Amino acid sequence: MPDLLIDDTENVRTLTLNRPDSLNSLTSALKEELRDALRAAATDDSVRAVVLTGSGKAFCAGQDLKEHVELLGSGDEAPFRTVEEHYNPIVTAITTMPKPVIAAVNGTAAGAGASLAYASDLRIAAASAKFVLSFGNIGLSADSGASFTLPRLIGYGRAMEMMLLGKPVDAARALEIGMVTEVVADDSLARTATGLAARLAAGPTTGYGRIKESMRTAAGADLQASLEVEHQIQNELGETSDHREAVEAFVTKRNPKFTGH
Structure with a gap:
């Protein structure tokens, strides 16, 4: 199966991260596919709204750390280029997309995975969803735009708390503090997100x-x-x-x- 599934239905393009056994963590190949798919959606006049989601039990666990460790161990320079070549262009493609982007968060959204949701225009979360930023726990700072997008959603103080402490935020709390637009039952997530996308796709x-x-x-x-x-x-x-x-x-x-x- 491909690492990224692309489906077009009634002017809505759904991009599904499809590495469920790895919690849809982001390899170099998947990041390149997602970046290119977002750019293609932006310029395709038949696409009038985009849904970003994950397969299985997670939305996206962020960077694939197994690949990351292997590349660091081999002396490959790729880990030091990925922010510039992958994460920044992905977030830029989402935020500058001339059409609405909805994140359908179906489980854990961690690290860069959470950042993808924050960069989206609307976030529909399953009741089982949770958001966690663990950059500080592995000696890194925020990337994928989280330092810009998250404080604008929930405020500087709460964003700093998430960054420094790495404490997960569940769906109910995320709704309470304005991190997500709506929380729905797990089995209603896909229907709710695609329904909202279809409504926006029929709009101006x-x-x-x-x-x-x-x-x-x-x-x-x-x-x-x-x-x-x-x-x-x-x-x-x-x-x-x-x-x-x-x-x-x-x-x-x-x-x-x-x-x-």
């Missing part, structure tokens, strides 16, 4: 992408810069067919039919 895709752009800009800009970006984006979206369709549908009291343009 271009507008969703520009919302992501404005939010991403505002996260690192002052008010004036944020206002300027909002102004530019609103003017451009005002010319889209989806905006015109939405306004006409509102006036004529019918449901809009969006094309994503």
Whole structure:
């Protein structure tokens, strides 16, 4: 079986990490596949929403440490290039994707695996899901964008606690502190996540992408810069067919039919 499963259904592309015997830990090969698949989804007009999930009992356990140790022992330079070549491009592909990305967290999300969920736009968690950042326990710092994304979800203090102590956060606590969007029964996760993705895929895709752009800009800009970006984006979206369709549908009291343009 391939390490990454790709399924297209009604404008929703589902990417499933598929190394269940290794808790979907990330080898160099899987990281490259995921990076390339995310980039392909971003440029495919038939894809209007993306779901990222894992097979088996885990979402993603992060870096495959067996491969990591073997590479370090052999003197291979690959472990020192993986952040630049794999993790940073993966997170960039998720956050700059001009369409919504939903993480369906079906079990443990650890290290870089948790970071993938944090980088996503929405996170639906199974009741059995848990999040843990163990970078500090192995003498490393955060990667895959966690130092940026996690504090913006749950606040600086809680993020620092997770980073330093490596204490797992279960699904109920994750919902309470705003780490996830929704918690559902394990057997409802796939249905809930794909249903939400289908709803977004039927919406004004271009507008969703520009919302992501404005939010991403505002996260690192002052008010004036944020206002300027909002102004530019609103003017451009005002010319889209989806905006015109939405306004006409509102006036004529019918449901809009969006094309994503």
